[in-house]
Amino acid sequence: MDPDVFRRFGHEVVEWVAEYLRDVERYHVLSPLRPGDVRRKIPPAPPGRGEPMDAILADFKEVILPGITHWNHPRFFAYFPANNSGPSILAELLCAGLGVNAMLWQSSPAATELEEAVMDWLRQMLGLPDGFRGAIQDTASTATLCALLCARERLTGFQVNSSGLGGAAAGSPLRVYASREAHSSVEKGVRIAGVGSENLVLVSVDGAYAMDPRDLEARVGEDLRRGFRPCCVVATVGTTSSTALDPLRPIGEIARRHGLWLHVDAALAGSAAILPEMRWILDGVELADSFVFNPHKWLFTNFDCSAFFCRHPETVTATFSVLPEYLKTDLDRQVTNFRDWGIQLGRRFRALKLWFVLRYYGLDGLQARLRTHLSLAREFKGWVEESQDFELMAPVPLNTVCFRFNPWKDAAAGPDEEELDRMNKALLDRVNGTGRIFITHTRLGGRFCLRLCVGQTQTQRRHVQEAWDVIEEAGRSGC
Ligand code: PLP
Numbered sequence: 157m158d159p160d161v162f163r164r165f166g167h168e169v170v171e172w173v174a175e176y177l178r179d180v181e182r183y184h185v186l187s188p189l190r191p192g193d194v195r196r197k198i199p200p201a202p203p204g205r206g207e208p209m210d211a212i213l214a215d216f217k218e219v220i221l222p223g224i225t226h227w228n229h230p231r232f233f234a235y236f237p238a239n240n241s242g243p244s245i246l247a248e249l250l251c252a253g254l255g256v257n258a259m260l261w262q263s264s265p266a267a268t269e270l271e272e273a274v275m276d277w278l279r280q281m282l283g284l285p286d287g288f289r290g291a292i293q294d295t296a297s298t299a300t301l302c303a304l305l306c307a308r309e310r311l312t313g314f315q316v317n318s319s320g321l322g323g324a325a326a327g328s329p330l331r332v333y334a335s336r337e338a339h340s341s342v343e344k345g346v347r348i349a350g351v352g353s354e355n356l357v358l359v360s361v362d363g364a365y366a367m368d369p370r371d372l373e374a375r376v377g378e379d380l381r382r383g384f385r386p387c388c389v390v391a392t393v394g395t396t397s398s399t400a401l402d403p404l405r406p407i408g409e410i411a412r413r414h415g416l417w418l419h420v421d422a423a424l425a426g427s428a429a430i431l432p433e434m435r436w437i438l439d440g441v442e443l444a445d446s447f448v449f450n451p452h453k454w455l456f457t458n459f460d461c462s463a464f465f466c467r468h469p470e471t472v473t474a475t476f477s478v479l480p481e482y483l484k485t486d487l488d489r490q491v492t493n494f495r496d497w498g499i500q501l502g503r504r505f506r507a508l509k510l511w512f513v514l515r516y517y518g519l520d521g522l523q524a525r526l527r528t529h530l531s532l533a534r535e536f537k538g539w540v541e542e543s544q545d546f547e548l549m550a551p552v553p554l555n556t557v558c559f560r561f562n563p564w565k566d567a568a569a570g571p572d573e574e575e576l577d578r579m580n581k582a583l584l585d586r587v588n589g590t591g592r593i594f595i596t597h598t599r600l601g602g603r604f605c606l607r608l609c610v611g612q613t614q615t616q617r618r619h620v621q622e623a624w625d626v627i628e629e630a631g632r633s634g635c
Pocket residue numbers: 236294295296297298339341392394395396421422423424450462
């Protein structure tokens with residue numbers, strides 16, 4: 157592309173993004189399209205000849221935009237957020253312009269050294285122990301897989317790496333422990349690491365859906381008696397369904413006693429630890445071997461950006477380092493080569509957007525935004541508690557509220573649980589069908605729950621109020 161053409165369309169695209177961010181509220185939050193609607197508009201064969209940029213941008217608006225669910229809409233309350241911000245978007249643009257591959261120090265010294273620096277800033281912001289060193293991964297799923305592989309290799313003396321699962325390390329199964337509420341990425345990681353889903357031991361949870369350490373202790377003890385090899389425990393700080401907080405200290409003490417690797421999955425909730433008043437959620441984190449949280453969820457940094465920390469950098473590099481001649485450099489002993497910190501060789505220069513975000517907002521700016529989200533979620537929780545028609549389904553320690561429609565909650569008789577599940581599913585569809593808000597669901601204790609998470613950059617009180625209005629209205633119209 158000619159530089160002048162790039163400049164012209166570059167300006168047009170930046171203009172478009174600026175307007176989009178300003179006017180995003182005008183869109184339906186959840187794309188209303190049906191399966192196949194987008195695909196039908198895309199030619200089945202690739203273009204033989206180049207097309208003008210005007211036509212491509214016109215199709216972006218015509219074909220793609222209607223099929224977008226607006227994650228950065230202030231009334232997006234679904235899943236966990238993937239929030240973004242101006243400084244992060246600008247850094248992404250610069251990254252795309254530079255087109256850097258941050259695989260080695262030599263392949264861009266600034267990318268490596270900035271990554272080391274911003275990861276250490278994050279470590280300090282969250283109050284993680286001094287000894288933790290970090291690398292940016294694409295997602296928490298990848299970081300958890302890395303932790304599981306490190307745990308496997310530490311336990312087997314790096315023999316699975318060298319001779320495979322059926323080789324010198326073969327023997328009784330390795331066991332991994334996580335609560336019943338742990339994210340599906342733990343099971344996926346266990347499968348990929350060759351441990352096997354059957355060797356993922358699901359530990360019971362208490363009434364607040366947090367891991368019960370006594371059950372963990374009992375299950376590890378039972379496994380040892382049966383001759384299994386306990387390998388790793390994954391504790392979740394902020395479970396996906398309800399942001400339940402597994403107690404790290406007792407879990408860490410059990411892990412230490414039995415030589416288990418403790419990995420902490422704080423994908424969403426880790427961000428909250430930048431608030432001094434929320435630090436308690438990480439009490440005991442000094443007992444962890446590794447830790448992950450996603451600035452791409454709740455720290456205004458564009459997807460993808462997942463911060464993976466480990467207190468044993470040498471175990472990480474011993475697990476992942478494979479050094480062919482063509483990747484060797486004279487400086488290998490003096491520098492960090494992040495290719496040895498994970499699965500992929502080529503790596504995006506993600507540190508730049510974190511640097512922009514952390515500098516632009518500063519710690520106090522980030523803290524103020526998270527405090528707003530937490531207080532809005534608390535306010536929403538209060539509305540649910542006061543309502544005659546809805547009830548709370550789990551504690552609300554952070555920014556996520558699980559609740560359901562149940563006007564019969566205080567009545568002597570009402571619909572059975574299956575009928576309540578069905579009514580709440582129908583209510584969810586009605587609410588999301590309005591296009592005004594987007595919330596999702598989960599199951600807790602087997603029951604279908606509505607789930608609202610406050611975490612978008614532009615979300616204000618009026619948006620949360622509107623969500624409650626839409627939900628109440630849908631409840632009334634369903635009666
Ligand atoms: N862990 C928890 C607790 C999560 O809630 C999620 C996603 O929401 C993940 C892991 C997976 O995150 P990612 O999409 O970064 O792999």
